[in-house]
Amino acid sequence: MAASGIETALRMLEGRWKMVIIFHLFDRGTLRFSELERAIPGVSQKVLINQLRELEKDGIVERQVYPQVPPKVEYKLSAWGEQMCPALDLLLEWTAQRPQGNAET
Amino acid sequence: MAASGIETALRMLEGRWKMVIIFHLFDRGTLRFSELERAIPGVSQKVLINQLRELEKDGIVERQVYPQVPPKVEYKLSAWGEQMCPALDLLLEWTAQRPQGNAET
DNA sequence: CAGGATCCGCTACGATACTG
DNA sequence: CAGTATCGTAGCGGATCCTG
Numbered sequence: 001m002a003a004s005g006i007e008t009a010l011r012m013l014e015g016r017w018k019m020v021i022i023f024h025l026f027d028r029g030t031l032r033f034s035e036l037e038r039a040i041p042g043v044s045q046k047v048l049i050n051q052l053r054e055l056e057k058d059g060i061v062e063r064q065v066y067p068q069v070p071p072k073v074e075y076k077l078s079a080w081g082e083q084m085c086p087a088l089d090l091l092l093e094w095t096a097q098r099p100q101g102n103a104e105t
Numbered sequence: 106m107a108a109s110g111i112e113t114a115l116r117m118l119e120g121r122w123k124m125v126i127i128f129h130l131f132d133r134g135t136l137r138f139s140e141l142e143r144a145i146p147g148v149s150q151k152v153l154i155n156q157l158r159e160l161e162k163d164g165i166v167e168r169q170v171y172p173q174v175p176p177k178v179e180y181k182l183s184a185w186g187e188q189m190c191p192a193l194d195l196l197l198e199w200t201a202q203r204p205q206g207n208a209e210t
Numbered sequence: 211c212a213g214g215a216t217c218c219g220c221t222a223c224g225a226t227a228c229t230g
Numbered sequence: 231c232a233g234t235a236t237c238g239t240a241g242c243g244g245a246t247c248c249t250g
Binding site: 148 | 222223224225226230
């Protein structure tokens, strides 16, 4: 088993908001920057952009720029990014099965 | 979809080495501290212990202490922790399918 | 609207030395 | 062997201001 491979794998997902972003994009398909901002209350612009850039760099998220006067940028999961969602769903299921009470202590 | 739930979920797995630890424990069943140390070259004792403690606190890993003169402590996945492995496997599969070349650039 | 530029604080990580 | 203690650092995350 390539345990060392998981490092690189998970480093792409490390980041306080990446999963949240991915879930929102998976849930709603395509979102503009401001929509993401509103969808994720706790995050600041800088961090949001930062995480988006990293996700983009890693090929998980795609960024579509519309060259308009009021700027419009849309984010969505790449095909590959979408393929990760089953895994995340499993992860969610798993957390839901936590024995000692699933309260977020 | 509980996108906010994923935050708490993944925060348990955040940590440079947690996944690696989990994979090793899943792979080899039970490991002593020194064995984990050797299995994971890049990690320092302090961090390794730290991550183990957090995993233990979150109920993912179980710690078995044998009160002996040469101390012996074994770590293994809890039943719940083992249930996470399918998800991690999916995640690994997913990373293996990376389109733009799965090199860790 | 989208995001660049700064400054700032925290904590996760890392290396090393020491101990029961 | 399995930790604890201490110190140092980089980077992430956060807030705020500014711009095309």
